[in-house]
Every structure is written in C-alpha cells, then in structure tokens.
Amino acid sequence: MKAFSRLLPCLLVAAAFVGCAPKQDPNTIRMITEATFPPYEFREGTAVVGIDVDICQAIADKLGKKLAVEDVEFDSVLPSLIAGKAELAAAGITVNEDRKKTVDFSDPYVTTGIVIISAKDSPVKGKEDAQGKAIGVQNGTTSADYCVNELGQEPDRFDSPAAAFAALKAGKVSLVIADVDPAKNIIVQDGGDASAFAITSEPYFLTSEDYAIAIAKGQPELLATINEVIGELKASGRLDEIFAANKAKSDALATAE
Ligand code: GLN
Numbered sequence: 001m002k003a004f005s006r007l008l009p010c011l012l013v014a015a016a017f018v019g020c021a022p023k024q025d026p027n028t029i030r031m032i033t034e035a036t037f038p039p040y041e042f043r044e045g046t047a048v049v050g051i052d053v054d055i056c057q058a059i060a061d062k063l064g065k066k067l068a069v070e071d072v073e074f075d076s077v078l079p080s081l082i083a084g085k086a087e088l089a090a091a092g093i094t095v096n097e098d099r100k101k102t103v104d105f106s107d108p109y110v111t112t113g114i115v116i117i118s119a120k121d122s123p124v125k126g127k128e129d130a131q132g133k134a135i136g137v138q139n140g141t142t143s144a145d146y147c148v149n150e151l152g153q154e155p156d157r158f159d160s161p162a163a164a165f166a167a168l169k170a171g172k173v174s175l176v177i178a179d180v181d182p183a184k185n186i187i188v189q190d191g192g193d194a195s196a197f198a199i200t201s202e203p204y205f206l207t208s209e210d211y212a213i214a215i216a217k218g219q220p221e222l223l224a225t226i227n228e229v230i231g232e233l234k235a236s237g238r239l240d241e242i243f244a245a246n247k248a249k250s251d252a253l254a255t256a257e
Helices: 002-019 051-063 074-082 142-149 161-169 180-189 220-236 238-256
Strands: 028-033 042-044 047-049 066-071 103-105 110-112 114-119 135-138 156-158 175-179 197-199 209-211 214-216
Touching (some): 028 051, 028 074, 042 238, 047 051, 051 066, 074 103, 114 142, 156 161, 161 180, 175 180
Parallel strands (some): 135 156, 135 175
Antiparallel strands (some): 114 175, 114 197
C-alpha cells in the first residue's frame, strides 16, 4: 500500500502526459490520404507517393513547411480532416454538394470520372447491364454513391479498388465500378491486353467528376494559397509532368509485382 501511495503521483503525472495530445508542429503541414489509389496515391516501398502527394508537397513548399503524410481508409479521410488530424485532405477526392456541406474544396486539379470493369467475354456495357448485378466498389466513394443513387441498389463495399477487383476475379461480384485511373492501373497489373478483364463501360465514363484538395471550413487564406499553387502548377506545365511521372511510376510498379 505504501509502495502504491508513492507510485500514485508518478502514475498521475504519466496519465496527464498521455492525455495531452502532441502539439501540432508549426513547421509541418499534414496531409491525410488513402494510399490504394494509383496514380494519385500509392506505396513505393514504405513511402506514400503519387500525384496528390506531389501537389501537397508544392503547397508545403509554398508555405515553407515540411509535409507529413497520413494514410487512413477512404471513408475516414474527410472525418479525420474535420476532426483536425490534418490540414489537407488529398485522395482523389471528388467535389460534390454533400461533401461541400462539411469541408471547403480548392479549385479542381483534374476532371475525370468512374468506369465499369468487367470480364471481356461478358462485358457489362452500360447502366442497364449493371442494374441488378453484384457490383464491387471501394467504400465511401462516389462509385458507391452511384450504385445507390443512379442504379438504386446497394453495392458490395471493399477497402480498395484492388480488393473490389479481387472479388471480381474470384467471381464474387459481376463488375466493379471505380475511378478511371486506378481502374486502368488494375488492368495493367492484371496483364494489360492479356487480362481477361477490361474497362467495358459505354459511354466510357459513367460520370464526370472534379478532384480537389479539401480543407476544414473557414480558412480563406489557406484556400487562397492552395489555389495559387494549383494555378501555378497548371500554368507552368508542372502539373502535366506530375501526372505523367506518377502514371509511369505506378504502372511500372504494377507490372513489377
Ligand atoms: N473520387 C472518388 C471519391 O471521391 C474515389 C476516391 C478514392 O477512392 N480515393 O469518392
């Protein structure tokens, strides 16, 4: 008991320290992402790299800060941003009205869309073919929203586009709906033209979507800086280089695996 009463103050001090969240380093800006989305974010060894990382690095450079990257599941990206765990969310995030209610978006840095991946010999071409079939999607994405809102059905939800594709290969779903660039990377990884699967949607894009950087609401200065950087990257041609380099790198990694 005596020993415990001597220990107690130490325990209380230790508990106080644990309770204290580490102070955010003012010299670092934190980006939150989800690294299963090549070429926007993917792993090269242990490092998270990709188009979004390069854009956020340019933002960090402009602010004179270091960039720290955190990788979480996609449906946690915006909640984590709102909870103050990062200053920037960049994860191939599509701008939409629902999300605009909770976060602010930068100017878009690309216009893209979602597509269908299915077996070449049983191609699902359009919305009508997809309806009523088992559809694999990444959880929390606009592809999941598309199933619910446009097709009127619940999709099978996975942690990544690649996991949804694995379910397609295993015959557990009939098609996958995903953003076009990770979809293309999946086909490259599966053998490219030799793959039994392909992007089969006609028209090619089911939607048109803009990607942008998200930040917590009410920070007009940070938003202006981010937009300035995106504008500069576009005007200088650097953004095109970032896209080309990361597509090449993620395709090379996909064929090396
Ligand atoms: N663009 C899609 C969305 O915002 C998917 C993004 C992702 O999976 N990283 O919902």
